[in-house]
Amino acid sequence: MKICLIDPPLPYSSPPLAPLILEYLGGLTKRVMPEAEIELLDPKFRPFSVEKVEADLVGICGSRIVTLPWVYSTADTLRKRGMQVVLGGFNPSAMPEEAKKHADAVVIGEAESVWHEVLEDARKGQLKPFYYGTPLPLENLPLPIRMPGYKFHGIFTMRGCSYGCKFCALRGLYGKAHRYRPIDEVVKEVNALKEKFFWNTDGNIWGGNINRAIDLFTALKGSKKKWYGFGDLKALETPSGDKLIKAARESGLLSLWLGCEEKFAGAFDKKKAEAIKKLKSNGIDPILAIILGKRTHTRDDFDRIVELSDKLGVMVHPFLLVPFPGTELYEEYKPFLLREGQWKFYDGAHALFSHPQMSPEQREEKFFSIVFELLSLKRLFRHLFEIPLHVFPAGHFAFLMREFPMRQGMKMAYKKWLQDSKSQIRS
Secondary structure, eight states: EEEEEEEOOOOOOOSSSHHHHHHHHHHHHHHTTOOOOEEETTTSSSSSOOOGOSSSSEEEOOOOOOHHHHHHHHHHHOOOOOOEEEEEEHHHHSSSSHHHOSSSSEEEEEEEEHHHHHHHHHHHOOSSSSOOOOOOOOOOOOOOOOOSSBBBBBOOOOOOOOOOOTTTTTTHHHHOOOOOOOOHHHHHHHHHOOOSSSEEESSSTTTTTHHHHHHHHHHGGGGGOEEEEOOOOTTTGSHHHHHHHHHHHHHHHHHHHHHHEEEOOOOOOOHHHHHHHHHTTTTTTTEEEEEEETTTTHHHHHHHHHHHHHHTTTEEEEEEEOTTTTTTHHHHHHHBSSTTTOOOGGSSSSBBOOSSOHHHHHHHHHHHHHHHTTTOHHHHHHHHHHHGGGGGGHHHHHHHHHHHHHHHHHHHHHHHHHHHHHHHOOO
């Protein structure tokens, strides 16, 4: 049986990161059906034609909500050509009935517990409408099939999140309880990578268990690989904060995305500012990902983002708040939604709900003006030269690989926004 797995293209440019879900699902497929012929397709970085896809079963990832129009259109075309199509990921799990309109089957939740059943049913031509995955221990996972030609590959070491962020879909898929991969298995997978860089895709690299994180970083020290990750500042404010930073730095951590809740995060207290200072002095480049545009935010909240970047000396990446289906925020904002079901606008650059003080156009225009100020060439090069020399060249290379695709992506988003705005005026 021939199985084709597809990760959809993004509407804007992105870092050269291999699609992790395809690589892991490819490895899982190889384990449960060794005789299968497996093809992994990534239209983000490779030429793609839906008419050239030939397979008995096609699996498409629907985890990025902005790609759903492409996912549904592609799935419809493949089914018309007689192929069986299965959809999975965050959004099909949150909206299975919608996804089922475009697929023969939908995997709800994690795939490991049901993928063998999906493949066997597909081989018989008897797919069920829905497969309900259950969380399993993260031990003895199959090695991913690594796709060639990428600067970065992903690694995950845990699942689950104990935080209760209203806007986040992570907990809805993986649950509240943290589940961890055995450290020796993570190290083995990192050492198997040919590339010198990898991206830790955990929602929080030290979430749940700080001591386990320190043990993991200590074990990774011998790999001599450099990496990116996602985290928070709470762990760094604990008595183990200094030890955690030291272990992370020695393991090769170069850059850390720090997520902020949808409430305005402009007023950083002294402890958080000190934690950021320690990250920087250790050669770990912090990036603040701040969500703007909540119904309680004002114009001043938008403006303070630039001030925050200057005050802390860090890169800040703002995004307009997205009420993702399946989250508490989506239910809270449902009475105010303006583009419900129009998933192409759910990209973090469009206003998706009414606001008591600002129109959608005002919020979007304000957002782009701040983005281009933060991502100006002057600021990018100034920050580049502020990165400590003791992490040269890896730290500087990592910065360039992260920020310039982001800048290019925002330019593309803005160009599309202008075109849409002109179309609305003419109509």
